[in-house]
Amino acid sequence: MFTVASTMIEFFKNSKLEGAYMLLFVLSIVILYVTGRDRNRFHVIFPVILILGVVCNPILVWILSMFFPVVRFYEPMTALIPILIYIPFGITELLDRMKPLRTKRILAVLLFLYVGICGNFFGLFAGNTMTSANRYDGQKQRIVEYLEQNADGPVLADEGILSFITAYGDDVPLIYGHDIMIINGDLGIMDGYDEELVVLHDMMWEPEKYMEQIAQVANKRGCDIIVVKHFEGAKKAEGAYRFALDDGDYLVYRRVG
Amino acid sequence: MNFADWKNIAGLICIIVLPYLSGNLLKTVIRKKEIGQISHSETYLLGFFLVFLVQGVYFTIGHLVMKESFDALCDGFFIVTVALAAVSVVALILNIILTHKERKEPVYRQEYKKSDIILMGITAVILVLICLRIIGIIDYIRDDYILPTVRITLSTGTVNEYNPITALPYRVGLTTSKKIVTLPVYYAYLCRTFGLEPVKLLYVVLTLQTVVCSYLACLLFVRSFIKQREKLYIYGIFFGGLVLSGDYFNRSISARLLWNGYAGSTITTAVMLPYMTYLIVSCYRTGRMAIADILRILLVTATSLFITGITYGALLIVITAGATLIGCLITGHREFDEEDGRPAVMES
Structure with a gap:
């Protein structure tokens, strides 16, 4: 209940973070209220407040999430209406009230730059979305292509490369996917993972400590290939697996015999 | 150019043009007497929804009920697409003829001013920047199941197996x-x-299409309140700026648009929600909910079932529609409707 009760706060936090778009939205509402004619105010402001009050209402979300668990995860999406409709709408009305054309133009440019600064400045500072970990670069491509060519049976892979194998690898079977950590997600896949796989997944975070156990479980499960994060002191052979590839970020072991 | 390239181009034309053609089919069905009531933007959006609805019905029946293979489904749907396009072209011609006939007196249209053309150019530049941005992030992973599902369907030739x-x-x-x-x-x-x-x-073509459709849907809502062309372009410029800068966080709406524009949940949130809000508000402002309006609401709700599933899409849209309708009913302001009950000709 306390988690759900923070829905409204999470809504504002998730929409704001390093940006200030929710503040812009609040300012837009003030601008629209001040600049709008009396008879227009309710048409403009009341629906969005009602929508946000209903759709982001923690009580309603709590009730619905008892029947539809996925509802709890989608409150940030309702940020479209305040952000993409009302911020530009408020700015448009504000600029319309500016009388000298020169002032209007200068203010328009400044506001446009301010919108950029409130976000990631037109993509130049992309936060946690454009990092090397998220990029399908040559090194990851090499691993995925190796797996496509050599994997006959399931592959056990490190979390960091799982998504890339799933997205870019053609028919590379995985013993578990990146959804092993998704709880109550909306993928709709009813096939679950057993306890042994969850433990195996946890061990894969520290291959330098658990490589021997990883190899044992992987062999028991019929894995052909193991892909682990590169670590110092890795052996050339682990149980039934022999070292096959090192691309600097990952070590690849292949089962022999 | 080899044959493969021509097929690619035909595919792109199909993806981009078919929604507008299909929208004309709906425009003929739900035609209203006032000229311009169904604008080109709304025509495109209606066709956009209709294409998704048709594919949903076809593939659901074909796969779940008739247990057809993927290849057979594709061959059949190609015929359906061609038939839909053919009927839509007839509808387009019919709409043009009917529109011409109904215009018994010339409609006064404002000329484009120099400032309108400049603002239109800036809007186009912003759209190009968004396109470049979308292309620039093509190598970055999206953690979803849609691309893997497309790949596994293509490679195995099976559906949901x-x-x-x-x-x-x-x-x-x-x-x-x-x-x-x-x-x-x-x-x-x-x-x-x-x-x-x-x-x-997925990452470029469909994402860009969703961004454009989201812009059109938001613009429809805002057009209820903004009549001047210059103001609409200014709105579009700042909308584009927000989309370009808004993916500072991977769950923000701009991030969903730029990074997962092909996903059903994004289409529901970014296109259907504002369109549904526009429908309800405009129904209230005109003081009536005609059969045509109900059909459009049903179209949006039905489409959401096939692109997000029973739980999320339809639920969110129904809640939004209900909330907007309640809000509009409570306000009870009618003076604005008397003065502006008919859609205005664009002013400059």
């Missing part, structure tokens, strides 16, 4: 709610039929 995450055959399978989400199958059909690469289709 393999887990897209692990590429292993399902032991149990999908929930019923997700079985009717045929969006990945439709995307796989486009790749197979027109030789399009899944990554480029």
Whole structure:
């Protein structure tokens, strides 16, 4: 209940973070209220407040999430209406009230730059979305292509490369996917993972400590290939697996015999 | 240019143009007497929804009921697409003739001013920047199941038999709610039929289409309150700026638009929600809810079932529609409607 009760706060936090778009939205509402004619105010402001009050209402979300668990995860999406409709709408009305054309133009440019600064400045500072970990670069491509060519049976892979194998690898079977950590997600896949796989997944975070156990479980499960994060002191052979590839970020072991 | 390239181009034309053609089919069905009531933007959006609805119905029946193979489904849907396009072209011609006939007196139109053209140019530049941005992030991973599902459908030639995450055959399978989400199958059909690469289709073409449709849907809502062309262009410029800068966080709406524009949940939130809000508000402002309005609301709700599943899409849209309708009913302001009950000719 306390988690759900923070829905409204999470809504504002998730929409704001390093940006200030929710503040812009609040300012837009003030601008629209001040600049709008009396008879227009309710048409403009009341629906969005009602929508946000209903759709982001923690009580309603709590009730619905008892029947539809996925509802709890989608409150940030309702940020479209305040952000993409009302911020530009408020700015448009504000600029319309500016009388000298020169002032209007200068203010328009400044506001446009301010919108950029409130976000990631037109993509130049992309936060946690454009990092090397998220990029399908040559090194990851090499691993995925190796797996496509050599994997006959399931592959056990490190979390960091799982998504890339799933997205870019053609028919590379995985013993578990990146959804092993998704709880109550909306993928709709009813096939679950057993306890042994969850433990195996946890061990894969520290291959330098658990490589021997990883190899044992992987062999028991019929894995052909193991892909682990590169670590110092890795052996050339682990149980039934022999070292096959090192691309600097990952070590690849292949089962022999 | 080789044959594969021509197939690609045909596919792109189909994706971009078919919604507008299909929208004319709906425009003929729900035609209103006032000229311009269904604008080109709304025509495109209606066709956009209709294409998704048709694919949803077809692939759901074909796969779940008739148990057809993926290849057979694709061949059949190609025929359906051609038939839909053909009927839509007839509808387009009919609309042009009827529109010409109904215009018994010349409609006064404002000329485009120099400032309008400059603002239009800036809007176009922003759209190009968004396009470049979308292309620039093509190499970055999106953690979803749609691209893997498209790939596994293409490589195995089966529908919903393999887990897209692990590429292993399902032991149990999908929930019923997700079985009717045929969006990945439709995307796989486009790749197979027109030789399009899944990554480029999803991450660039469909994402850009969703961004444009989201802009059109938001613009429809705002056009209820803004009549001057210059103001609409200014709105569009700042909308574009927000989309360009808004993905500072991977769950923000701009991030969903730029990074997951092909996903059913994004289409529902970014296109259907504002369109539904516009429909309800405009119904209230005109003081009536005609059969045509109900049909459009049903179209949006039905489409959401096939692109997000029973749970999320329809639920969110129904809640939004209900909330907006309640809000509009409570306000009780009618003076604005008397003065502006008819759509205005664009002013400059």
